[in-house]
Amino acid sequence: MQINIGDKVRFLSETGGGVVTRILDAKTVMILNDEDEFEIPSLKSDLVVIESSQTGNTAQTKTSNTTTSSSPSPSKQSLFVEKEEVYAAFVPKESSVASEGPLELYLINDTNQILLYNYYNEKGQRTEGVTAGNLDPKSKILLAEYELKDLNELSSCHFQILYYQQGISSIKNPLTRTIKIQAVKFYKSSSYKDTAYFHQDAILYKLTGGSDLEQKLDELSDKDFKQAIREKKTSGKVKVAEKSNNSNDQLIEVDLHINALIDSVTGLSNADILEYQMNKFHDTLRQYQYEKGKKIVFIHGIGNGTLKQRVLSELKRKYRKFYQQDASFKEYGWGATMVTIR
Structure with missing residues (x-):
C-alpha cells in the first residue's frame, strides 16, 4: 500500500492512529501518535489511510519549506x-x-x-x-x-x-x-x-x-574550450539535418540553439554565444545560396528574442532576395523561421 508523508492513518492491530511524518524504508514509516504526540515506527501493513495528504490539509504542509x-x-x-x-x-x-x-x-x-x-x-x-x-x-x-x-x-x-x-x-x-x-x-x-x-x-x-562526458567537458580550461570552438569553425562545411517532405526538394533544418552547436558554453560570454550562432546562420545560407527553391528552417527559439531578432534583421539587411516566413507552428511553435532560396 502506498503511504505518503502527511497521510492520516489508523492502526489495524490496535486502537488509535496519527499522521505519517517520515518514510523509514519500503516497509516502515514513522507515525506522530494522536494520543501522546510521540513519534513511533510502524509497519505499513499495519496501517490504513483514512485521509490522504493529497486531498486533506494535514501534515503535508509541514514539508512545504522544501x-x-x-x-x-x-x-x-x-x-x-x-x-x-x-x-x-x-x-x-x-x-x-x-x-x-x-x-x-x-x-x-x-x-x-x-x-x-x-x-x-x-x-x-x-x-x-x-x-x-x-x-x-x-x-x-x-x-x-x-x-x-x-x-x-x-x-x-x-x-x-x-x-x-x-x-x-x-x-x-x-x-x-x-x-x-x-x-x-x-x-x-x-x-x-x-x-x-x-x-x-x-x-x-x-x-x-x-557517461560523465558532460562533466569532463565542463572541466576543460577556457583556453582549451575556445580552441575547440575555433577548430569547429574551420573544420569545413556546416553540418545540417535534412528531412524529406512532400515536395521534390529537401527541407534543411538548422538548430541554432547553442547546446545543439557545441558541447559546452564554459568560458563563453553571451556575445560569444550569439556570434557563434550567427556564424552558423551565415555559413548555412552561403552553402545553399545557389540552390534555388531550397527551403531552410532556422530553429532559434523564443527566449528573450535576441537571436530571433538578429536572424530577421540579417535576412532583411543581407539576404533581401530570399523569401522568409514563420516555420510551421505545429512543428516549431513560434521558435523557427523558414527561408526559401531565390
Missing part, C-alpha cells in the same frame, strides 16, 4: 514495472494535447530503494531550487508544471539523488544528472512516445547509466 510556491504539491503514484532505473518524464497535463498544452515533470523511481532527491531549474546563468523529498520504491512523483512558453527560458533541469535501503544492501553511488532543454522538442508531436509509466505519450529521460 518546495517553491510555483511548484505543485507532490503527488506520488505506485508503479508495476521493474527495470531498476530512474527516469524523468515530461507528460502533457491531463486533457491536454501533446505539443500544445502545459506539461508535468515527473521523477520515476523504478528501483527497489528509496530515493532522496533534490530538483533544480537553470534559467540562463541562474539556478533555482524547486523541490526536494523522498520517493518510495516503484513509484513516481510530480515535481513541477510548465507552460510551453516557460520552457523557452529553461536551459537545464538538474537532479541530485541518493539511494537508501534499510538492512543488508549494497551502497549505490549518489546520482547527479543534468537534462539540457531544447524547447523546440516540446512543440513536436513526434517527440512524445508511448511508455510503460503513463497512459498518454511522454518525453522520457533516463537518469541512471550514461
Whole structure:
C-alpha cells in the first residue's frame, strides 16, 4: 500500500492512529501518535489511510519549506514495472494535447530503494531550487508544471539523488544528472512516445547509466574550450539535418540553439554565444545560396528574442532576395523561421 508523508492513518492491530511524518524504508514509516504526540515506527501493513495528504490539509504542509510556491504539491503514484532505473518524464497535463498544452515533470523511481532527491531549474546563468523529498520504491512523483512558453527560458533541469535501503544492501553511488532543454522538442508531436509509466505519450529521460562526458567537458580550461570552438569553425562545411517532405526538394533544418552547436558554453560570454550562432546562420545560407527553391528552417527559439531578432534583421539587411516566413507552428511553435532560396 502506498503511504505518503502527511497521510492520516489508523492502526489495524490496535486502537488509535496519527499522521505519517517520515518514510523509514519500503516497509516502515514513522507515525506522530494522536494520543501522546510521540513519534513511533510502524509497519505499513499495519496501517490504513483514512485521509490522504493529497486531498486533506494535514501534515503535508509541514514539508512545504522544501518546495517553491510555483511548484505543485507532490503527488506520488505506485508503479508495476521493474527495470531498476530512474527516469524523468515530461507528460502533457491531463486533457491536454501533446505539443500544445502545459506539461508535468515527473521523477520515476523504478528501483527497489528509496530515493532522496533534490530538483533544480537553470534559467540562463541562474539556478533555482524547486523541490526536494523522498520517493518510495516503484513509484513516481510530480515535481513541477510548465507552460510551453516557460520552457523557452529553461536551459537545464538538474537532479541530485541518493539511494537508501534499510538492512543488508549494497551502497549505490549518489546520482547527479543534468537534462539540457531544447524547447523546440516540446512543440513536436513526434517527440512524445508511448511508455510503460503513463497512459498518454511522454518525453522520457533516463537518469541512471550514461557517461560523465558532460562533466569532463565542463572541466576543460577556457583556453582549451575556445580552441575547440575555433577548430569547429574551420573544420569545413556546416553540418545540417535534412528531412524529406512532400515536395521534390529537401527541407534543411538548422538548430541554432547553442547546446545543439557545441558541447559546452564554459568560458563563453553571451556575445560569444550569439556570434557563434550567427556564424552558423551565415555559413548555412552561403552553402545553399545557389540552390534555388531550397527551403531552410532556422530553429532559434523564443527566449528573450535576441537571436530571433538578429536572424530577421540579417535576412532583411543581407539576404533581401530570399523569401522568409514563420516555420510551421505545429512543428516549431513560434521558435523557427523558414527561408526559401531565390
